[in-house]
Amino acid sequence: MLDYKKDRLDYGERLIPPTGYRLRRAVAATYSLDLNTLLSIPVALFYAQTLEGIESGERVQLLEAIQRCPEVLRVYHQEGKIHVPRIQNRLYGLLEDCVVGVLPKDENSSFHPKVWVLRFEQERGPARYRLIVLSRNLTYDRSWDIAATLDGDVSDDPQERNVPLVDFVRYLLDHQTFDGGELFLNELGRVEFTPPHGFNGNFCFHPIGVGEYRNPVETQKGERLICVSPFVHDAALDRLRRNVVGERWLFGRKEELNRLMPTTFEGFHAYSLSDLVVDGESLSKAEDGEGEPLEQNLHAKLFVFKTGDRANRWFIGSANATMAAFERNVEFLLELRGAGEAVQLERVLDDLLGPDRNAGVFEPFVSPEEAVDAPAEEALERRIRRLEFDLLHVLQITRAELVRSPNGTNYDLMLDFATDGLAWADLEVQVAPFNTDHVPEPLPRSGDIELRFENINESNLSSFLRFEILREKERQQAFLMKIKVAGMPPGRVGTIVRGIVSDPEKFFEYLRFLLAEDFDKDACVGGDAIRESRDGDWNNGAWGVQSPIFEQLLVTVSRRPKRLKEIDDLIAQLLDGDGQDGTEIVPQDFLAFWRAFRDVATQTVGESA
Numbered sequence: 342m343l344d345y346k347k348d349r350l351d352y353g354e355r356l357i358p359p360t361g362y363r364l365r366r367a368v369a370a371t372y373s374l375d376l377n378t379l380l381s382i383p384v385a386l387f388y389a390q391t392l393e394g395i396e397s398g399e400r401v402q403l404l405e406a407i408q409r410c411p412e413v414l415r416v417y418h419q420e421g422k423i424h425v426p427r428i429q430n431r432l433y434g435l436l437e438d439c440v441v442g443v444l445p446k447d448e449n450s451s452f453h454p455k456v457w458v459l460r461f462e463q464e465r466g467p468a469r470y471r472l473i474v475l476s477r478n479l480t481y482d483r484s485w486d487i488a489a490t491l492d493g494d495v496s497d498d499p500q501e502r503n504v505p506l507v508d509f510v511r512y513l514l515d516h517q518t519f520d521g522g523e524l525f526l527n528e529l530g531r532v533e534f535t536p537p538h539g540f541n542g543n544f545c546f547h548p549i550g551v552g553e554y555r556n557p558v559e560t561q562k563g564e565r566l567i568c569v570s571p572f573v574h575d576a577a578l579d580r581l582r583r584n585v586v587g588e589r590w591l592f593g594r595k596e597e598l599n600r601l602m603p604t605t606f607e608g609f610h611a612y613s614l615s616d617l618v619v620d621g622e623s624l625s626k627a628e629d630g631e632g633e634p635l636e637q638n639l640h641a642k643l644f645v646f647k648t649g650d651r652a653n654r655w656f657i658g659s660a661n662a663t664m665a666a667f668e669r670n671v672e673f674l675l676e677l678r679g680a681g682e683a684v685q686l687e688r689v690l691d692d693l694l695g696p697d698r699n700a701g702v703f704e705p706f707v708s709p710e711e712a713v714d715a716p717a718e719e720a721l722e723r724r725i726r727r728l729e730f731d732l733l734h735v736l737q738i739t740r741a742e743l744v745r746s747p748n749g750t751n752y753d754l755m756l757d758f759a760t761d762g763l764a765w766a767d768l769e770v771q772v773a774p775f776n777t778d779h780v781p782e783p784l785p786r787s788g789d790i791e792l793r794f795e796n797i798n799e800s801n802l803s804s805f806l807r808f809e810i811l812r813e814k815e816r817q818q819a820f821l822m823k824i825k826v827a828g829m830p831p832g833r834v835g836t837i838v839r840g841i842v843s844d845p846e847k848f849f850e851y852l853r854f855l856l857a858e859d860f861d862k863d864a865c866v867g868g869d870a871i872r873e874s875r876d877g878d879w880n881n882g883a884w885g886v887q888s889p890i891f892e893q894l895l896v897t898v899s900r901r902p903k904r905l906k907e908i909d910d911l912i913a914q915l916l917d918g919d920g921q922d923g924t925e926i927v928p929q930d931f932l933a934f935w936r937a938f939r940d941v942a943t944q945t946v947g948e949s950a
Contacts, residue, residue, distance in 0.1 A: 353385035355457070355473045355490055362461035362469055366525055367414045368510060370454040370673065372659070373422040374440065375480035376433050382479075383407050386414070399430055399841050401851040405907070408834070411438040416479065417513045419452040420444040420733050423821040424480065425807055429776050431837045437804045441517045442823055445671070448730035453666070454548075454673035455479075455659045458510060460525060467495040470532045472506065474658050474675040476642040484640035485614065487569075489657045489675050491544075493534035502545060503530050509548035509673060539683035540655075549660060550671035557676060558656050559667045560584065563646035567689055570662035571639045572597050575605045577662045582608050585646070592693065593662075594639050595619075598706050599713040612694070612703040614639045645689050651680040724766040725810055725818050732770065732808060733822060735762045739789075743828035746796050754794040754826070756806075760784050768812050775805035775821055800840040802826075802833055835914040839926065842915060848926050849890070855908055856893035858900075898942045905942055908935075 358364050364386050383406030384390045420442035426433070443452040457473040470493055477486035507530045514522050536544045549556045559580055566585040568578075569592040578601070582589065588610065591598075595613035619638050644656040658674035660666040682688065694701040740757035754774050763770075763786075771781035772792070779794045804826055810818040830836070842851050897904050912935065915926045927935075 352477075353381075353390065355471075355488060356382065356385035356459065357389045358386075358459075358461045359469060359492070362463045364413060364459060365462045365468070366460040366519075366521065368458045368513060368525075369414070369416045369479065370452075370456045370513060371416065371418050371479040372451060372453045372455065373424065373478045373480055374416060374418040375424045375478075376426055376436065377430075378479055378481050379416065379436055379439070380407065380430070380432055382414075383410055386410075399432055401842055401847055402854050403432065404435075404838060404841060404851065405855060407432055407435045408838075410436060414439045415441055415513075415517070415519055417441045417443050417452075417516060418479070421729050421820045421822065423805070423823075425775075425819045425821060429778075429801070431776070431800045431840055433776055433805075434800070434803055434837050435834060437823065440823060441513075442733075443513075443516050443671075444733055445730075447669075448727045449665070450550075450669040451665065451671070453659050453670045454509075456509070456673050458506075458529065460528070468528060469494050470529060470534075472534065472675075474673060476657070476659060477640055482640065483637045484571075485618075485637065487641040487643055487657055489537055489677065491534040491536060491675075493532040495528045496531050496533045499530050500533060503532060503534070505546040505548050505554060508554070509546070509551055512548065512551045512671075536677055539681045540677045540679035541681070543678040545676040547656075547658075547674040547676060548671075549666070549674065550669070556660060556667050556672065557674065558644050558660065558662075561644070561646050561654065561656075563587075563648050563654070565647035565686055566590070567643070567645040567686055567693075568592065568662055569639070569641050569643040569693075571641070572661040572663055573601060574663040574665075575602050577664050577667055578605050578609070580667070581662065587647075590690065592639065592703060593706075595706065599709060600715075601708070602712050603708045603710065606708050611706040611708070613706045615702050615704050618702050645686050647686045651685065652678070653680065653684050653686055654678050655684065721812070721817070724764070724768060727764045728766070728768050728770070728810060729818060729820065731763045736760065738824055740791075741824050741826045743797075743802065743826060743830075748796070751796045751798055752802060752828075752830075754797060756792040756794070758784060758790050758792070759788075760790070761787050768810055768817070769814075771809045771811065773807050775803040775807045776801050777803075781807065781809055798840075799830055799833055799836045802829065804829070832917065835917055838911070838914050842911075842926060844926060845928050848915065851911070852890065852908065853893070855904065855911070856890065856897055858896075894938060894942070902942070905939060909939055 356367075367386060380403065383403065387406040387409060416439055418440065423440070423442075445452050455475040455477060457471070457475075459471040459473075461469045461471065463469070472491045473488060474490075475486060475488040477484070477488070507526055510529060511526055514526070519525075534544075536542055545557075547557050548554050559577075561584060563585045565587045566581060566589045568581060568589065571594045573591070573593050578591070589608055591606075591609040591611045593611070593613060595616075598611060598613055642658060642661055644662075646654045646656075648654055655677040656674045657677065658672065660670070660672040660674055666672055677684070690698065692701075693703055737759040738756065739759055740755055742755045743752045744755060745751075746753050756772070758772075765786050770784045772784060773779045773781040774794050774797060777794070777797055779797075782792050782794075784790060804823050805821040806824055808820055808822055809816050842848050912927055912932070916932075
């Protein structure tokens with residue numbers, strides 16, 4: 342079940358709808374969020390494809406699915422934990438309504454769950470729900486993680502065991518709800534979930550930090566224990582030690598284990614991921630110069646308690662073996678109980694360490710004589726964390742408004758701040774509009790400031806601000822904050838679409854994609870090979886020669902008539918420019934053909950219905 346050679350999954354595989362179903366609602370919770378990862382998620386949700394090889398960037402193939410996301414997707418994340426992308430992308434603007442920040446109660450607490458709840462529909466029969474409990478965030482992190490998936494149909498009767506799950510989702514919706522939220526909660530309470538293979542059906546949900554729900558790992562008793570936790574604290578491990586009478590195995594990150602007191606390891610067999618695994622990508626690409634290698638460290642969180650002869654309790658989810666996870670954070674754990682061979686604690690050890698206990702990717706950890714102490718680094722981390730929290734909680738943005746630039750085409754962003762009450766210490770703060778090339782402007786340590794960022798193109802407008810925290814002119818932290826901006830033009834989505842589908846070649850590329858029977862994943866992988874392979878003058882009627890679009894349209898009328906409305910909406914977006922007729926994007930000869938074809942096709946579909 343945890344064999345790293347056989348049981349590795351693509352994140353997107355867990356999101357793909359079951360055969361015969363389509364996605365109607367997706368609710369996700371994550372601590373940190375990468376916008377490029379979020380751009381790839383629609384490939385799984387709407388096109389039933391894995392995420393492997395999908396590249397971010399302004400690809401026209403992703404437009405249709407991304408525009409559908411605000412209607413069905415909500416991603417709740419810790420406020421201030423949206424990574425700042427290195428490269429601008431106008432598609433980010435289409436996802437802003439999907440993203441909801443959750444601010445923890447203080448700087449020492451975190452909103453830390455990693456969960457998906459998905460609702461799928463079929464033409465006939467009950468809705469199906471899927472719960473995915475993970476240990477990883479919604480990012481492209483390459484670390485080793487763990488996930489569990491439960492599927493179930495909506496029944497007629499309330500399911501008592503689902504109450505904590507419903508309470509957790511209601512907690513999310515209290516921060517921002519969506520149309521049909523109450524129906525979603527009502528159905529979720531009646532879903533008969535099926536546990537993963539190997540467990541006997543006895544499972545529990547633990548929304549830690551929501552209402553009165555507590556962390557069950559803190560008080561769980563057992564005869565033996567496996568604790569897989571990348572981040573660890575002495576006091577938390579001491580509590581686990583007191584609750585387990587027999588052997589205990591601890592798997593953590595080497596740099597985190599080095600910080601523990603030597604006495605903490607008494608009673609634990611401690612292991613860390615081999616350096617060859619952690620740095621393996623760097624080593625393999627050291628001579629190739631291929632991109633930027635990413636560390637592959639441990640990030641999974643798993644607690645396995647042996648509670649009887651063959652009885653085992655697994656806790657999978659977001660919680661580390663830390664006091665923050667025990668006492669302060671909002672976390673989510675799935676508890677699974679089983680006595681089968683595949684879920685035995687000893688089987689987990691075989692998967693992690695090999696049958697002879699020395700052949701896995703983990704190696705024994707040797708504790709230093711003294712804990713590795715870094716008081717200066719830890720003090721700096723605390724100051725940064727406090728200032729980041731105050732920027733999100735205390736900083737007053739008294740004005741955020743867009744006004745027309747003097748050129749009459751672009752926009753100026755007007756920002757007024759009141760900075761009193763921030764815990765600055767020896768740090769500095771700069772701010773700039775997101776998705777632009779504007780140089781960040783410094784915030785004063787006290788008082789008010791007015792900032793004006795000029796001449797922003799409409800397709801680059803954003804509800805996010807980019808904040809940077811610096812110390813001695815060196816950037817320590819950067820994050821995005823979502824704010825309410827007055828004067829946001831109502832046609833911004835159409836402007837973004839026209840900016841990406843910006844010429845006839847891209848229009849026909851997108852049209853061919855919309856007419857295709859199946860999603861062409863290759864079109865989203867690698868370079869712009871499709872466009873490079875075509876010649877032809879799209880403006881001289883060559884569209885009928887270069888591509889069998891007419892034949893594809895006929896097939897679409899017979900098999901997917903609703904797609905005609907989507908194509909018509911796209912053409913309307915492209916034509917609905919700000920004083921522009923859009924003919925440079927949609928050739929006049931195709932536009933004339935389309936209007937005639939649309940009218941005849943719509944009438945034909947109506948008569949056949």
